[in-house]
Amino acid sequence: MQSSPARVTGQVINSVTGEGIQGASVTATSNDGEVIAVTTTSEDGFFTIQNLPPGSVVLTANAVGFGANSKGIILESNITSTTYIVLKPIAWFSNRFRHW
Numbered sequence: 001m002q003s004s005p006a007r008v009t010g011q012v013i014n015s016v017t018g019e020g021i022q023g024a025s026v027t028a029t030s031n032d033g034e035v036i037a038v039t040t041t042s043e044d045g046f047f048t049i050q051n052l053p054p055g056s057v058v059l060t061a062n063a064v065g066f067g068a069n070s071k072g073i074i075l076e077s078n079i080t081s082t083t084y085i086v087l088k089p090i091a092w093f094s095n096r097f098r099h100w
Helices: 091-095
Strands: 006-014 025-029 035-040 046-052 055-062 069-075 080-087
Touching: 006 025, 006 055, 006 069, 025 046, 035 046, 055 080, 069 080
Parallel strands: 006 080
Antiparallel strands: 006 046, 025 035, 025 055, 055 069
């Protein structure tokens, strides 16, 4: 008997401002490193990935001007899991726009 797929929703958040990060890439990979799915966040930093196999997956988020961050999550059949991934701005990128 085959398991029903799982789903994950969440938000990618700026660690400094607490705001969602638009256009961040979120990749779901299996424990052996196989890419299962890739999506991009909405203007408020939200994402949804559907039809994932139940079990352990690693979600990795990255965006221009931020360091990447990964988070492990356990998905269950027919359940929508919710998670948040926090990204830290890269210092050199933030300083680039300061007025001296």
